Structure formats: C-alpha cells, structure tokens
Amino acid sequence: MARLLKFFLFMLLLGFLAYIFVYIGELDDKPEETEITDVDVVKAYGDSLALIAADDTVSKTMVTTLTSAFEDFTVTVDAGAIRLEKSHSVLLEKKVANFKASTVLATDLNGNEKPEFWVAGWQGKNYRIFAFEYESGQIRAIRFPAIMGRQRLGYAGADSLYLDKAAIVHSFGYENDPYADISSGIRACYYKYGADGSFVLSKTLDLEKNNE
Secondary structure, eight states: OHHHHHHHHHHHHHHHHHHHHHHHHHHHHSOOOOOHHHHHHHHHHHHHHHHHHHHHHHHHHTOOEEEEEETTEEEEEETTEEEEEETTEEEEEEEOTTEEEEEEEEEOTTSSSOOEEEEEEEETTEEEEEEEEEETTEEEEEOOOOOOGGGGTTBOOOOEEEEETTEEEEEEEEOOOTTSSSSSEEEEEEEEEOTTSOEEEEEEEEEOOOOO
C-alpha cells in the first residue's frame, strides 16, 4: 500500500512539473505587450533629448562675447561693443555698428609696461583692427598699419590677427600673385611694435592654404 501511494505521488509530481514546463514555453512564445504608458515615457524622454540637443546647438551659434585678460586688465567685445576695464573699473566703452569681433587680445607686446588691447573682426565686408594702449590712467588709440604695396598684391580677404612670440601677425588670403613663390595661399605679415609706438614690418611669409 505504501509503495502504491509513493508511486501515485511520484506520478503527480511529474505531471505538475510537466505542466510548469508547458506553461513557461507558452509564455516565451507569446509576444510581449508594451503598455501605452511605457511608450509615452520613451517618447517623452526622446523629445527631451532632442530639445537639449537643439538648445545646445542654438547656444553655440549665439555666442557673441569675446574676452581677454592681462594682469588686472580685461578687454571684452559683446555684440560690437568694446569694453576695457582695470580691476573692474571701466576705462573705455566703444560701440562699433555692425561689427563682429573674431579676435581679442590683451598683452604688453613691446614690454614698456603699457598694456595693449587688440580687437579685430569684420564690419560688413571690411576687416577692422582696433588697438589701444593704457598709460597713466589714460587710454590712447593705436593706429595699426594697413597692408600696402607688395604685401597687398592678390589680396583675397579671410584675415586674422594673432600673436607670435614678440610679434603681432596680420594674415590673409591672396590669389594669383605673379611675384610670389606660391601664387595663391596665405600671407602672414609680422610686425614689431616698438616701445615708442612705432610698427616695423619684420618679415612676410607666403604659405600654402590648408584645404582640409
């Protein structure tokens, strides 16, 4: 009798296990249903990411402020307004209509302990360079030399202004210059700024354009 009861319980356990295996198999074959709330959450998250990306793109294209500092001096250009400060005290404010700055530099290039401020950019189709020097609490304008004569042959725009060691460099594109070793490329004019406020063109380099 005991053996019969054990056999019956054993068969009942096998049947129960078989039922569990069949039930699990049916669950695996049945496609998972996604609730509408899950779809909404995913869509909302995606929309948020898209909005963040759009905001980031807009913020990058809307950057209009350039600034440079030297010791306790700061030069800032914001939407065409040039502002010079010393220890947060305003020395100069100058508004230039339709001016988009591309370069802002603060330095003492000639080492005369009179800081200079260089602002370069575009006013319409014209490249403008504004330069100032600080001395004894006063700001005076510096007249930066225009490119002339041999350096201007084939001038094609795309100007830039930058520092290279003790020189300030005005570079620009040029085309079809019959006197140049490279007929078309980038011309860099190196100027020394003297302690007396004079500019000397120290060298001119003609370089190939980087088309990358």
